[in-house]
Amino acid sequence: MTLSPGATPGPDAAVGLDAAVGHGPGPFSPGATPGIDPTVDHGPGPFSPGATPGIDPTLSPRAAPCTAVVSPGTGAPPRGTGAPPDTAASPGSPRGTVAESRASPRPRAVRPRSVPARSRLIRELPPEERPRERLVARGAAGLSNPELLALIWGSGGVGRSAVEIASEAVALHGGLAGLATASVVELERIPGVGAARACQLVAAFELGRRLLADWPSGRITVRTPRDVADRLVLQMGRLDREELRVVLLNTKNQVLGIQTVYQGNVSTALVRVGELFRDAVRQAAAGMILVHNHPSGDPTPSPDDLHLTAEAVAAGRILDVPVLDHLVIGHDAFVSLRDRGVAFERPGGGG
DSSP states (O other): OOOOOTTOOOOOOOOOOTTTSOOOOOOOOOOOOOOTTTTOOOSTTTTTTTTOOOOOTTOTTTTTOOOOOOOOOTOOOTTTTTOTTTTOOOOOOTEEEOOOOOOOOOOOOOOOOOEEEOOOOGGGGGGGGSSSHHHHHHHHGSSSHHHHHHHHSSSBBBOOHHHHHHHHHHHHTTTTHHHHOHHHHHHHHTTTTTHHHHHHHHHHHHHHHHHHOOOOOOTTBSSSHHHHHHHHHHHHTTTTSSSEEEEOOOOBBBBEEEEEESOOOOOOOTHHHHHTTTHHHHOOOOOEEEEOTTTSSSOOHHHHHHHHHHHHHHHHHHTTTEEEEEEEETTTEEEEEETOOOOOOTTTTTO
């Protein structure tokens, strides 16, 4: 019904509803469930009669979760595409496709490493190629410097023969001359040498130096400055400090002996001229030759060398022990002051 102006609604009339209009059942009808519209078919749900509380019967409990894997850079699949989870995305596929869920990684190509060829040890060489057998057959002069050093050491290192280690040692020090002046610490730095082999080398070179300095009395005759220099250049040419030595001669210019009279800075301010003649007077030498080295390697005489020579010649005249020459030793070279025109005494007196 419709309220007319001034009409009073009856006790059973619904407020705001026209009884003449057929509204049908609704959410506000008598007996309706609050909040649920009976005109809408909601289907079974978690609040249906007989439903288990908290479980929605519309969802299948055995439904498996989506296992689709999105490949990096393709992005998530758009909603509603319905793409199957195991569909593989081909290379270059547009953004949004699904990649293969369990893609196996592409195997990497492994490069084979090159194995260095192992050097042959001396014991693996034929007998005729071994240094020891070659020395017996041909003599020491038929062996190279590395082979002679290998015989001193006797054995090599891990995976390397003694000849190979010796060849590297000679190359690192620029030859035997540099190797002969190297210290034990410097030799130990050579791969494969070590302390024991370094000491063996130092001892062997020292024996060679002493052999050069061991001049048998009366067996060596000095005729030219080179007769003295050939023996002393190898011994004194690479010393790291200056040494002053005197070679004593008899009346036939045969070597009586050689003495070291000073070590350090050779100059007239430090060297006493009397020390030069001490052994000459004791052995009644008929003459003497002065020899000293320059650690710099340059045998050019210095002004101090010339001054010391002049004082020694003057003292020799007084003591009747003539000074015949003064040699300055450098690296593999020497200078004779007599050949440079410096006035020296001659055997038997006379300038």
